[in-house]
Amino acid sequence: MTDQHIxxxxxxxxxxxxxxxxxxxGLAERLVxxxxxxxxxxxxxMAQRVIAADDxxxxxxxxxxxKAILTITRRQPMAIDLREIxxxxxxxxxxxxxxxxxKNTAKRVLALDGEYQAQKQLRGVKHMADMVLQxxxxxxxxxxxxxxxxxxxxxxxxxEVDAMxxxxxxxxxxxxxxxxxxxxxxxxxxxxxxxxxxxxDHATNIAETIYYLVVGEVLTEERPKxxxxxxxxxxxxx
Amino acid sequence: MDVMVHPIKTPGPASAAAAAAAxxSAKIIARSVNVYYGDKHALKDVSVDIPxxxxxxxxxxxxxxxxxxxxxxxxxNDTIPIARVTGEIRIDDLDIYDSSLDVVQLRARVGMVxxxxxxxxxxxxxxxxxxxxxHGHARSKAELEEIVETSLKKAGLWEEVKDRLSDSGTGLSxxxxxxxxxxxxxxxxxxxxxxxxxxxxxxxxATARIEELIDELRANYTIIIVTHSMQQAARVSQRTAFFHLxxxxxxxxxxxxxxxxxxxxxxxxxxxxxx
Numbered sequence: 001m002t003d004q005h006i007x008x009x010x011x012x013x014x015x016x017x018x019x020x021x022x023x024x025x026g027l028a029e030r031l032v033x034x035x036x037x038x039x040x041x042x043x044x045x046m047a048q049r050v051i052a053a054d055d056x057x058x059x060x061x062x063x064x065x066x067k068a069i070l071t072i073t074r075r076q077p078m079a080i081d082l083r084e085i086x087x088x089x090x091x092x093x094x095x096x097x098x099x100x101x102x103k104n105t106a107k108r109v110l111a112l113d114g115e116y117q118a119q120k121q122l123r124g125v126k127h128m129a130d131m132v133l134q135x136x137x138x139x140x141x142x143x144x145x146x147x148x149x150x151x152x153x154x155x156x157x158x159x160e161v162d163a164m165x166x167x168x169x170x171x172x173x174x175x176x177x178x179x180x181x182x183x184x185x186x187x188x189x190x191x192x193x194x195x196x197x198x199x200x201d202h203a204t205n206i207a208e209t210i211y212y213l214v215v216g217e218v219l220t221e222e223r224p225k226x227x228x229x230x231x232x233x234x235x236x237x238x
Numbered sequence: 239m240d241v242m243v244h245p246i247k248t249p250g251p252a253s254a255a256a257a258a259a260a261x262x263s264a265k266i267i268a269r270s271v272n273v274y275y276g277d278k279h280a281l282k283d284v285s286v287d288i289p290x291x292x293x294x295x296x297x298x299x300x301x302x303x304x305x306x307x308x309x310x311x312x313x314x315n316d317t318i319p320i321a322r323v324t325g326e327i328r329i330d331d332l333d334i335y336d337s338s339l340d341v342v343q344l345r346a347r348v349g350m351v352x353x354x355x356x357x358x359x360x361x362x363x364x365x366x367x368x369x370x371x372x373h374g375h376a377r378s379k380a381e382l383e384e385i386v387e388t389s390l391k392k393a394g395l396w397e398e399v400k401d402r403l404s405d406s407g408t409g410l411s412x413x414x415x416x417x418x419x420x421x422x423x424x425x426x427x428x429x430x431x432x433x434x435x436x437x438x439x440x441x442x443x444a445t446a447r448i449e450e451l452i453d454e455l456r457a458n459y460t461i462i463i464v465t466h467s468m469q470q471a472a473r474v475s476q477r478t479a480f481f482h483l484x485x486x487x488x489x490x491x492x493x494x495x496x497x498x499x500x501x502x503x504x505x506x507x508x509x510x511x512x513x
Contacts, residue, residue, distance in 0.1 A: 005509070
């Protein structure tokens with residue numbers, strides 16, 4: 001849909017915007033993967049690389065925003081063209097947040113340096129991260145293909161990530177109760193898990209944006225929510 | 239270990255957005271209107287309802303039939319010898335193509351403003367007073383003066399010309415001339431005002447004034463505006479009709495036409511993709 005304008009330069013503007021966003025998506029995806037990798041392997045160097053690379057994501061977001069505003073000013077877009085630009089703005093915002101969350105996870109790797117290592121506890125976080133990464137990848141592919149159905153598939157399954165987060169929350173609480181020496185590690189893992197869960201939410205946001213972009217209507221349905229951590233209680237072991 | 243997890247109740251899907259409002263009352267009803275210029279079939283089977291006290295915009299590429307259709311509504315096509323109109327157009331319950339209809343009376347009910355401001359080469363006062371005088375709307379000089387003042391006020395021109403009513407209308411600026419033409423149209427108390435690209439010869443400031451005026455006028459008049467500016471149509475109208483190759487392709491709430499039109503031809507046109 002981004003070609004065939006009478007004004008070729010308009011096509012060029014939209015293509016540019018779209019390709020910048022693809023670049024940003026790829027980068028954000030890599031930061032998430034690397035931050036989790038760094039956490040699992042306790043790789044401080046990798047974590048530092050993630051922290052540094054977040055600047056690039058931020059720069060891309062500013063770049064996309066600037067281009068979008070300029071395109072609106074120049075072309076006064078209508079209908080699908082306007083949705084293209086508004087969607088690019090929204091998705092860039094989500095991806096910027098994804099970058100921040102990955103950076104936050106990476107920072108926790110630095111904080112955990114020298115702390116007690118616990119593969120068992122990490123496994124749950126890793127598993128959740130794999131699931132979220134797969135969602136992020138799928139939603140970015142759906143954006144590339146302007147495929148509302150693939151995007152909605154991600155949207156519908158947001159609850160699974162929430163459910164996994166809730167069970168991880170419970171698990172980590174239990175570890176902390178069992179042995180107070182685990183508290184530092186578990187708190188950091190809990191925040192890392194929260195970061196990952198929120199990355200999942202951003203993937204769901206992006207799915208909603210893709211739906212709006214393709215269909216032309218705002219999704220009014222309530223998204224499936226299964227995050228019940230705010231009301232989860234775990235009692236002390238006797 | 240006791241684990242209590244309370245599921246949060248998810249509310250059901252929100253009700254779908256309210257259906258786009260259809261025009262509540264149609265002022266003008268057109269059914270199967272065809273226009274031929276000699277052998278050329280310029281307008282093909284147009285049927286549409288134009289809502290009362292609202293602005294309807296006609297958009298489409300040059301030669302698409304939008305001006306032709308506009309000119310059917312006050313029978314301006316009658317002035318073109320080779321033009322032939324079939325079908326039915328009603329304003330309220332009046333069949334405007336009825337052979338017994340007085341076209342002069344019709345044009346008093348259906349005023350028109352053209353692309354180029356065309357004031358008479360007379361004074362500002364005379365430009366506005368002419369219509370009501372020949373239609374016998376004023377019984378006295380004082381009454382006529384009042385009509386002139388009210389019309390100029392409604393057209394947002396009074397403050398600028400009240401001290402120069404005897405100056406020539408052609409000496410005003412382009413934007414003022416156009417507002418003078420609107421005042422002239424209003425002076426005979428029309429119900430419908432047709433505007434054929436009323437701003438295309440004006441600068442952006444004069445255009446903004448006219449658009450502001452159109453927005454005020456719609457409280458009392460049924461307005462149809464033909465425009466080549468999509469932004470203008472989006473700004474001033476409540477409903478938009480898209481014409482292409484003599485066919486009315488799509489008509490609906492302006493918001494829908496410019497954000498999510500249902501016909502591909504409309505989408506291609508408004509997004510600048512027409513080959």
